[in-house]
Each structure stands twice: as C-alpha cells, then as structure tokens.
Amino acid sequence: MVNQIIQKEVDIFESFVKEHFIQEQDYYIYNIEVFKKLLFESLMVPFLESLKPYYYKNKYYYLERSPMTFNYFNTILRQIFKRNQIHFVKKVKYVMSKYQVEYYIYFNGAD
Numbered sequence: 496m497v498n499q500i501i502q503k504e505v506d507i508f509e510s511f512v513k514e515h516f517i518q519e520q521d522y523y524i525y526n527i528e529v530f531k532k533l534l535f536e537s538l539m540v541p542f543l544e545s546l547k548p549y550y551y552k553n554k555y556y557y558l559e560r561s562p563m564t565f566n567y568f569n570t571i572l573r574q575i576f577k578r579n580q581i582h583f584v585k586k587v588k589y590v591m592s593k594y595q596v597e598y599y600i601y602f603n604g605a606d
Contacts, residue, residue, distance in 0.1 A: 500554045501578040507545060508575050509602060516600065525572065525598040530565050539563055546571070569596060576600075 515533060516523040533539045543558045550558060557574070560567050576583050584599040 498578050500551065500557070500574050501549050502551055503549055504579050505546065505549045505575050508579060508581075511542060512600060512602075519599075521601065523600040523602075525600060527565055527595055530568060534563075539568070543571075546575075565596075569598075572598065 512523050512525075515538065516525050516529055518524075533542070543563070546558055547555060557567075557571055575581070582601040584601075586597045586599065588595045588597060
C-alpha cells in the first residue's frame, strides 16, 4: 500500500531516536518527559524541518502545527513508524488520575 503522507523512508529517524530517546535493554522509550526535553533543548523545530523533504508538500501541516503538542508529535512518530516499518508498542500508564502514552520502539539489532 502506498503511503500518502510520507513519500520515502525517513533514514534520519533511527539516529534521532538513538540520540534523544531513553534507551532500555533492546528498545527505546518515548514519553512525555522525552517530549519536554526535546522542547526545552530546542531540538523539536530543527528535527521537524529536517523531515520536510520526506513529506509530500500538501502534508506539511503535520510538521508546521503551532504549538507542537505531545499528541501532534505522536502522530508524526506513528507516521514514521508505519512508513519505515518500525515495530513499536504503545502503552498507556495512569499517573495522578491522568493517562500518559509511552512508545517502546524496537529496531532490528538495537544497540
């Protein structure tokens, strides 16, 4: 099936995940803390800009939403997971009467 959002495999994604996400045994964790860290260190906007060559022009609005929220960024991640055929597991944790989404990302031969 042809992907109508991302036109080619996002080859910069794996290095971004390995550099900025939390590494566990054989997977990487993405959660609200990682998202806040990306925002605080001003890494979000450059990453989203670097994704533009991979997206169709009529789908740039995914990358240009302002402000970029946790859920908006989750949508972008899921799009990349699907396009790059990356295995991930979504877990919902309840903390202080609110739910938090965590993604466990598995790469083939994770470091």
